[in-house]
Every structure is written in C-alpha cells, then in structure tokens.
Amino acid sequence: MTKHVFVIGLDEFNLRELQTVHNAAEYEFHGLVSYETMVNPPSYPMAEIMAEARRTLTEAPSVDAIIGHWDFPTTSMLPILRREWGLPSPTLESVLYCESKYWSRIAHQEAVPECTPPFQGLDPYSDDPVRDLELDYPFWLKPTTAFSSYLGFRIDNEDRYREAMATIRENIHVFAEPFDYMLQHCENRSALPAHGNGATVLAEGLIGGHLCTLEGYVHEGDVVTYAVIDSLRGSNNVSFLSYQYPSQLPDGIQNRMRAYAERILKHIGLNQTPFNMEFFWDPQTDYIWLLEINPRISKSHCPIFQMATGASHHEVAIDIALVRRPDFPHPEGRFPMAAKFMPRVYGNAVVNRVPSAAEIEAIKRHHPELVVHVYVEEGMQLSELRAQDSYSYEIADLFLGGESEQELHEKFRETMQLLDFQFSEVLPTNYG
Template identity: 60%
Template sequence: MTRHVFIIGLDDLHLAEARSIRGAEDIVFHGLIPYHDIVHPPAYAIEALLATARAEMAEAPSVDAIIGHWDFPTTSLLPILRRQRGLPGPTLESVLLCENKYWSRLAHAASVPECTPPFALVDPAAPDAAERLPLAPPFWLKPTVAFSSYLGFRIETAEQYRDAIAQIRDNIGLFAEPFAQVAAHAQHPDALPREGSGDACIAEGIIGGELCTLEGYVLDGDVQVYGVLDSLRGSNNVSFLSYQLPSHLPGEVQARMADAAARVLRHIGLDDTPFNIEFFWDRESDRVWLLEINPRISKSHCTLFRLVMGASHHEVAVDVAFKRRPDFPRRDGPFPMAGKFMPRTYGDAVVLRVPGPDDIAAVTGDFPEMVLHMHISEGMRLSDLPAQDSYSFEIADLFIGAADEASLHGKFHTIMDRLDFRFSEVVPTNYGRARADTG
C-alpha cells in the first residue's frame, strides 16, 4: 500500500535522504510549504503558511503523516497541522515548552535541577533593561525564541550587555511575532507559563565542556535514544566546526544524559515524536548540563546517519508518525564515522569565488560520499547571510565519512583547499587559508 508523507520545507538534499530509508519504495514524499517560505524568509506569516499547507494537502490522494526537520516555525506548525488532520503527534503545548528557551528552562529546573544552570528572565523593552544586569557576568543573553544562535551574546561587561539589549530590541520581532501567532492555537493555554513569551530574553549562566546531542524518540510515553553525536566548536568556542557520529564520550556519561532526557521529556509531556537534546559534559567536574530540547530529528544529522547506519533518521520520524516502533540504529553504512563540517569565516568580506560544477565534480570523484551545500554566491557580502551567529559566517555545509576522527578532519581540510573559496580580503577561517586573490 502506497503511503503519502508530507515534509515541511522539503529540499532536494533531504528528499534524497528520506528516500534512503527502508520501505521508501512504498512511500510518496511530498514537500509541504515551499522551502524558501519556511527556511530563512524575511518574515514568518504563520496563518499564511498554515493556509498554504492545508491547500497543498487537500489535493493529495491521502495524508498519512506530516514530518519536519527544521527549527521554528516548522516544529510548531507540525502539531497544528497534525491535529487538524487527526494524525498522531505531540501536543502544541508540549512543543512550545521546548521551543521557548525560558519556558524550557523552567521545566528543566523542575525535573533535572542538577543539569540546569542559573537563569533569569529579561524584558528587553523595559526602560531600564540595559541598566540592570540579570546575572553576574559572564552569562549568555538570548531571545526566548530563536535558532542558530541568532541574537545570542556572551556578556562579560555592562557595556556589552547594553549593546546586546539595543541589538535585540531592534530585531527580536523576527521570531517573537510569529511565536505569538502560533501560541494562539494552543488548546490549553493555562498549561503554558504566564511570563516569558517570544518578545522576552533569557540570561543563562555559562555552562561548558564537551557538547553532544542525543537523538531519540518518544512513542506512547517510552523514551528511547538511538544515537549520540559530538558537536565540536571552533577557536572562538562558540561557532560550531563539526557534528560527528558516533560520539567519543564514555558510555556511562551517555547513559546519565539519556536518563536526564527521559525525566525532562516526561515532565514536559512530549510524546509520539522524535527529538534531539543537547548536553554538555564537564569532564573535570564530571557534571552533565542540559542545553536545549528540539522536538524533531536534526536536519544536520541526516546524512551522517546514512553514512554510518545506512539510512537517514528520517526513518525514525516516519516510523513514529505511523505509530510504529523504529528498528534503528543499524550499522549498515559504508563508514565507521561521519561528520558534518561548517566552514566559516570570522570576518566580513565580499565573495569573489565559489567552486563551480567542474570543481565539485573533481573533488567528488576522489571523495564520492561528499555532500556539499553552499550558502554563498559570488558577489555577495558575507554579512548579508541570514540567521548567522554573532561571531562568524557559515559559508557551506560539508558532509563526509572516514575511518576515524583524524582521517575525517584531514579530509575536511583537503577538500576545502581544493574547493578554493576566495574573498575580497584575507579573513580568518576554521579550515585554513582563505585566499583573497583572484588569480
């Protein structure tokens, strides 16, 4: 029997990954809401996005599942659309408790206090907001709703705090307004905290250590973790360099993280969904810290699971959407290890050269598993890239496999040298030299 699965913001890369799952020959995958309307648009018009989705599904032979792998608003649209179609999935309220960083921290403090750093609510619109430090520095200041470290600042001085508040005031509406529109669809608004909606910020104490992500799912209340990946940061200790599967962390540490994940997810009431949860392990103190919860599979990990396990973890998302227990993971992939690398510059410049089809084909000939997704084009200025962190510009995503970590990183540097990105001036990077010449 053919089933029809809709994926919000589906692009060619993730369509290929979805088709790697077992049973894909019996599934027709449909895009739901155009990619450019859901990923980095100038603004998120929630009601228009919902109307588009309903119109697209109305023409399908059937709608057997709706899944997604993008951040907000995809994660929040999913429960609304599933509810309207009578499909299983988490409640909107439980998703919003993950989506909103302040609301999520309240849940962390109630269920896993030993994994929760100090935090405080900040109203950036308050007349005296810039004059009162909410925590003793250093601390992080972030909007309650955002992704990819958008408007996230490490605060070490009162002057940095004032500057951050000014920038947040001018730009927080990008996510605050659509979050309010989504929250209006909640059937049980009393289940949500009264303070700290999308137009607020959270100040959090600094946590650190070795960062990893647990990929798992909840099905009928049963929490399962099927993969742990490491997240490596660059020289500024903020911007990500790579995500790597499998994790090198000790099994006992991974087990403690899985236990904490189960406790907080049950407290929130998240059910019938995949998830990924980020944790730090402070090796010196042997302390585990919870960073954030995402009620979806990670788009960044799809290719990694295919290279190591033989299929994207879209398989988990589809199985859970069908109320079917996943048979995942499996070691059916061609590589013992895989990584997603995020080549970055740590300075602004004009892009003079990006690799063309012949360049990419030549590199792929030597590294056939390589998947390259470029974010930049010739002639653009790096500072025009949307949704970047506050300290760097991500110019591409690069997925590769290898026998071990040393080989993986060596392959990354070799490939970046051969791809030969060039800029109008020499800028620091996380992959080696950035050429500024045009010859």
C-alpha cells in the first residue's frame, strides 16, 4: 500500500531528490508547512506554524511518516508532531540536547571530555558581559541555537567581544523565541540542564584541523555511521568551500570518530532518527574534537549521495521514520567522488550579472550531472542575503561528480568561469 510521507518545508528540489530513493513509487510525498515559512524567514511564529501543521495532518487521509531535512525549528517540530500522531520518534529532550550548542557542550563534557574544548554559557543581556567572561582570548562566540554560522564570531580581544555581543543581543531573538516555545513542550524538562535557554550565548575555545561530517542513524538503539564527508574551508579558515564524499581521512581516524559518535548519542538518549555529526581531526596533535550534532540528514549531502551512490539519503530518513533498518549507501553511483561547492564573495557589492537558465543548461551539456542553485539576483546587494556567515556571502551552490578530488576542483573553477557572475566591485572570492 502507498505510504503517505509528510515533509516539513518541502521544495521542488528536495522533492526530486526524494523521488530518487529506492521504491519511490511506494510513497506519496506531501508538503507540511511551506518552504518559505521554514527556511530563512524574518521570524518564526511557532504557534501559528504548529497550528498549520496540525491542520494539514488532521485533514490527511493517512499519516504514515513525518520527516524533515532543515535545521531548527524543523528538527524540534518533528518529535512534537510525531508524538501527537503516535509515530516513532526521538524524544524532544534528546533533540534539544542537539539544538542547544550550550547544552550539547555540557553533554559532550560528560560523555566525551577528550573531544570537548573549554566552553562557557553567557547571557547576552548581562549588564557587564566582560565581567561574566571566564575564557581567555581568542575564542568563538555564537548563539546557542542557529545555523550556517549565523551570528558566529571569532573573538580576539575585548573590543571585538563587546561588538559581537551587541550584534548577537540585537538579533538572537530570531531563534531564541522559537527555541523557548519548543522547550514548553518537553514532557521531562528535568532531563535537560537547569541553566540556559534559547537566548544563551556559547563561548568556546578554538578548535581546528580537518573538518568532516559523519552521516548515520540510530535504529532501535543501534548507532550506525554509513558515510564520512570532508568539509573544506576557504582561506579565512571559516567559510566553507566544499563538502566532498567519500572522505580522504585515514580509516583509523574515521573509526575513532564513529566510536565517539556512538558514545555521545547513547549518552543523550537519541533514538529513531538520522543524524549528522561534525568532527575536527588535528593531525599535528592527533586530537579529535567534536563540533556539533544535528538530529537529521544533511540536505547538502543529498545530491552528493545521488551522484556517488545512486540515490539520495532521504532514503535513510524515510526508512527510520517507518521503523525500518536502512540499507544505505548503494554502490550504484555515476562517479567515485562527488562534492557540493559553495562559491563565496568576501565583501559587499551590487550583483551586476547572474547566469541565465539557458547558460546553465549549456554548461550541463559538458557536465550532465551539474546541479546549480543561484541565490542572488541582478541589482541586489550581497548584504541582502539572509543567514550568511559573518565573513562572506554565498552566491550559489554547485554539485558536481568526478574521478578524483583534483578533477572536482578543476570542474568547479571552470564552471564558475562559465557562469560568469559579475559585481559592481572587484572583490576576493573562493573560486577566482
């Protein structure tokens, strides 16, 4: 029988990705709350969003699964809605341990202290944030709940600290208010740390090295990691350049990361969900640092898996939601390697030219696997882009396949030359 699968924030691109999964004809996919409502809106009116989701589900003839691939608040909506519809789900409390970077660090310190940098939770509304600070400079400062490095700053001195804290204080409500709304739906609030809320700010010591992401799932308490993806950053060592699969890290390092992943996930009680987890490996010290846990698949990796394994790992999210053990990845891809590239501009300017659909189609005659998402329009200021990191503007996403890492990067640079984005000023980029 057809399974009715509801997808929070479903858009046309991810619908096409969902339709690549094995046995896709067995599913009927339905959007649950619009993409525009869930992805980069100016605010999240959670009571209205949840009411809309409940109306859609109530009117549906059948609800067999509810899934999502976007960051918070999608990830926190899932356990609430699944619980209300009697569907298998991780607990909201275990998901909030992942959503809150501060609470997550507390759990890391308890379960994998050797992977945890020094950290501190701070109140952005304090009368004297400098007096409250216990960490030495330099460190990272970021909201406890956000994504894509939004409002994240490297702090090297007191002036920078005061400036960054003022910026965070002015904007943190965008995620703090929906986080505190979700917190009210906990059935066991005592399972979470007593200190901290949506408006907490995390300060943590600098960590670095080779960054990678583990993709996996927890099924009936069994933690499985099925892929490791390398994350390459640009010259500022902050802004991402590409995600590449499969990882080039030594097998021994990957296995140590898998063991740490199992330890922390069992500690916070996360179950019946996909996850992705970011780690650094410092080859000079051989330290492995845990950065963060996300209780979902990475949407950025879906086309990568489609190119390199033959199907999007939306398949994993569907199987777990239907209480089936996934059989993923498949050895059916067109390329031995695949990557997502994030072309960036370091500085603000007016966009003078973007490639047309016809130009993109012409490039695809040379690279048929190419997928391009353009995020800018002619005449706009780059500063109008939402949810950017604090140091660059991501103007597009490109997905490409190749025989090697070198070929992938050559394809990326060649494709960006052909796309020919133009701006009102000559600015540094990560593709020039």
